[in-house]
Amino acid sequence: MHGAHEVLQAIAIVLCVAAVTTVLFQKLRQPVVLGYILAGLVVGPYVPIPLVANPDVVTTLSELGVILLMFSLGLEFSLRKLFSVGFTAGVTAVIQCSIMVWLGIVVGKAFGWTTLEGLFVGALIAVSSTTIIAKAFDEQGVRGRMRELVVGVLIVEDLIAVLMMATLTAISTGAGLNVKDLTFTTGKLVAFLVGLVAVGLFIIPRAMRAVIKLNRPETTLVTSVGICFAVALLAQSFGYSVALGAFLAGSLVAESGEEKLVEHLVQPVRDMFAAIFFVSVGMLINPALIAEHWAAILVLTLVVILGKLFGVTLGAFLTGNGTRTSVQAGLSLAQIGEFSFIIAGLGLSLKATGTFIYPVAVAVSAITTLTTPLLIKVSGPVATWVDRKLPKPLQTFVTLYGTWVEKLREAPRRETLGAGVRRQIRLLVLDAVLLVALVIGTSLSADRMASFVEARTGVDEDLSRNLILGGAVLLAVPFILGVIGIARRLGVMLAEAALPARTDGKLDLAVAPRRVLTVTLQVGIMLLVSIPVVMVTQPFLKNAAGPLIVLTLVGVMGVTFWRGATNLHGHVRAGAQVIVAALAAQSHSKEPGAAQDEHALDHVQGLLPGLGAPASVRLEEPSPVAGKSLAEVNLRGLTGATVLAIQRGEESLSVPTAQEVLRVGDVLALMGTSEAVEAAKSLLTGVVPSAPPPVEPPPAETTQAHG
Structure with a gap:
């Protein structure tokens, strides 16, 4: 137990020194946490300053x-x-x-x-x-x-x-x-x-x-x-x-x-x-x-x-x-x-x-x-x-990936799909557990088994150990292939749930996005399973075989992913042309500006399901971004949304460059998750959304952006 005097003395020393360092760090505009740590160094037992507080207290x-x-x-x-x-x-x-x-x-x-x-x-x-x-x-x-x-x-x-x-x-x-x-x-x-x-x-x-x-x-x-x-x-x-x-x-x-x-x-x-x-x-x-x-x-x-x-x-x-x-x-x-x-x-x-x-x-x-x-x-x-x-294809993929995951979360819960996914997950976990058990079991018993084989058959112990390890590798192959196969099937099932294929015989415009999403989900599932497996088995392995296998598999799938991302970038550029046409047609509509902006891209989601839910916003006076380039606004960096197209009077811009300067009256087509699009609208117009979920008000959002 600590005496009352010790407690009082410790509190007095700690708080007084902390008060001084906190004021100092606030004057220097530094985090006060650093001031507290400096105070601890001062009153600690390792610095020769006669202000030592009882560490136990x-x-x-x-x-x-x-x-x-x-x-x-x-x-x-x-x-x-x-x-x-x-x-x-x-x-x-x-x-x-x-x-x-x-x-x-x-x-x-x-x-x-x-x-x-x-x-x-x-x-x-x-x-x-x-x-x-x-x-x-x-x-x-x-x-x-x-x-x-x-x-x-x-x-x-x-x-x-x-x-x-x-x-x-x-x-x-x-x-x-x-x-x-x-x-x-x-x-x-x-x-x-x-x-x-x-x-x-x-x-x-x-x-x-x-x-x-x-x-x-x-x-x-x-x-x-x-x-x-x-x-x-x-x-x-x-x-x-x-x-x-x-x-x-x-x-x-x-x-x-x-x-x-x-x-x-x-x-x-x-x-x-x-x-x-x-x-x-x-x-x-x-x-x-x-x-x-x-x-x-x-x-x-x-x-x-x-x-x-x-x-x-x-x-x-x-x-x-x-x-x-x-x-x-x-x-x-x-x-x-x-x-x-x-x-x-x-x-x-x-x-x-x-x-x-x-x-x-x-x-x-x-x-x-x-x-x-x-x-x-x-x-x-x-x-x-x-x-x-990030390279342009990856920037496009990053923007769209969030919309696909959002669609997957909002997809109707079908009993057959849920049962199928749960069954595949159970098989995935079973294969992973059996693979871990095989690696650990072989590592712990290889020497003992080699000695037993040498005593019974006369085969050299080193040769016996190598044969046992080789047999374990052969036994591990079906489990590794099982994990890969299940990851591939799960990726396909989830991607089709987010971006369903057309069944009416018409052209399926979601093929390119679905292909990239499938590969991404497969890589994610592989990493989610393989990283814990490598972590658990690494202490029992004398080499880096586990990480090398994982890196090889991810590398092979990464090549496939890059090809898909490149194709996706071209798909988005083509989709931007459709959006430009929609904005141009709507600009000749007799509806008032606000109404036409609100409904300009309603039908695009059905035509281009892989682009999420594109939305449009008009820059009115006084817009906080008017006169600034897209690079200066940093819309994608701050909100996660991307500008696909700009309608400026009779002029249309598809996939504008970062140097494009925004003007009052521009109608921008935005692509991203619903949260990103709402945040982008708030940034572009300077208007705080009246219904915040799930977007935070601009002060908190700005703090987050720079925090």
């Missing part, structure tokens, strides 16, 4: 900051909103975590660490810091779709971290990893979440509404914080993180419909303890250890930033988010944090890793904490740069 108090920050984050995301990004977040988190674990193993081998140490390093760099991101988002005012996606990924990452900790514990203690234990761990986690949500939805929203009716702010504050800590304690008692419990508590309170009031009351308390949390991170920075292990720290820092950028961007894009949102999410998640400390501490307590792993994890976390606000700030310009540097 500060760590205890910082836990309260984590809980309150996560509770506040949960208040912004009701369960309905969280479920709406569940699939996207799940796929993105699985791809990202699998890539990071594999990279951790590779880095471990490069530095001569054991396979188990590589696994722990991979696990601790796989999980991003919810606390750091939440604070950075609050400071920079990041809202909208990107924030929802990032928070969803963070929650799924925490769930994956729980499973990884259980797996690493089983491996480290020698108990071994078996399907029964893993199934039990997963089932226990699912049962806890379902039970907590079911009971919480029945009790917490009603209780909060009843308390708020009393119209006593202090009662509301005490009740909401009490619920927050109670659910966090419940999660901890079941062996899960307090952060997960606090987030779920916030989401349940948000279901009461009074989340804004609660958030306003909790904010001052949250900010104070959050400051203590970031100071505690700064106190862990040991310059001497950073100097000793600088090479590993530098490599892992680069791996975290670049690996998460690639993994998150890939997963987010494949699930239908545009280039901008995907790149911004990748840069936002490029750090590790509190869960990484827990995983590193677990390896130390189980004696599964060397003592160097923990200080290396702390140093990487501290550095990436420093870089996170900067990466979030530059994510908008970086996303714009990436979009501009």
Whole structure:
């Protein structure tokens, strides 16, 4: 137990130094999180300044900051909103975590660490810091779709971290990893979440509404914080993180419909303890250890930033988010944090890793904490740069891919299609599991089987081992081919659901888009299956056979994709001519301007189903973009929508160049998802949509674009 004097002294030192550094960083117009970390370095035990706070007391108090920050984050995301990004977040988190674990193993081998140490390093760099991101988002005012996606990924990452900790514990203690234990761990986690949500939805929203009716702010504050800590304690008692419990508590309170009031009351308390949390991170920075292990720290820092950028961007894009949102999410998640400390501490307590792993994890976390606000700030310009540097066929594909995924989500739910997809997914999972079991089983028993064969037959042990490995490769071929075949069938089924083929014998104008979508879905399914398989089997393989096979398959399919994307670009240019003709015909209509603009492209979607739902907008006086070129407006980079054509009086422009200057009176044909098109209309006209779903108002959208 800590004495009252120690607690008082620690709080006084931490908050006073943090106040000074916060004011300094605000004067310098830098994120205050960096000021808190500097304060932690000042009051920490590793810098010779006579202002040392008790680390144990500060760590205890910082836990309260984590809980309150996560509770506040949960208040912004009701369960309905969280479920709406569940699939996207799940796929993105699985791809990202699998890539990071594999990279951790590779880095471990490069530095001569054991396979188990590589696994722990991979696990601790796989999980991003919810606390750091939440604070950075609050400071920079990041809202909208990107924030929802990032928070969803963070929650799924925490769930994956729980499973990884259980797996690493089983491996480290020698108990071994078996399907029964893993199934039990997963089932226990699912049962806890379902039970907590079911009971919480029945009790917490009603209780909060009843308390708020009393119209006593202090009662509301005490009740909401009490619920927050109670659910966090419940999660901890079941062996899960307090952060997960606090987030779920916030989401349940948000279901009461009074989340804004609660958030306003909790904010001052949250900010104070959050400051203590970031100071505690700064106190862990040991310059001497950073100097000793600088090479590993530098490599892992680069791996975290670049690996998460690639993994998150890939997963987010494949699930239908545009280039901008995907790149911004990748840069936002490029750090590790509190869960990484827990995983590193677990390896130390189980004696599964060397003592160097923990200080290396702390140093990487501290550095990436420093870089996170900067990466979030530059994510908008970086996303714009990436979009501009894409080849023209890829720019066209990126714009249309979101519309196809949107159509797939909105496609009528046919029972036969659903049953067929579920059956293929079950077969895909079965083939993947059997392939993993074959690789691991062969790796663990090859030597023993070779010795047995030599004793029984007299065949040389090395030859026997090679024969066994060769037999395992032959046995693996049907499973690999099965995964490829199922991925191909699933891609075809889903693509046809999004862009149905014509059955009336007429020319099918969706062939080119459907072909590209099919290949893209096939590549995505292959990656979603193969990356986790490679991650799980890599510790048991002595070479890079798994990654090479995956890269070869993706490379072959990538060639097919590029050909399809090139054909698609030509298809879109031809479609733009049809749109130009529609705009020209409508310009001679007797309808008033607003009415003709609204209905100008109604029939184009039926003629060109692969182009999504093109929409038109007229630039009226005073348009904020009049007199600017398309490059200066950066419409696709900021909104994800593309200008297919421009009608200017009697003149028509098909697929205008980036240097084309917009004028008042121009009618622009826009292509993109419904959200992108609405955002583009708002940007072009300067008018905020009256019905916001799902588009955010311009201030939040602008913040997101530059955040």
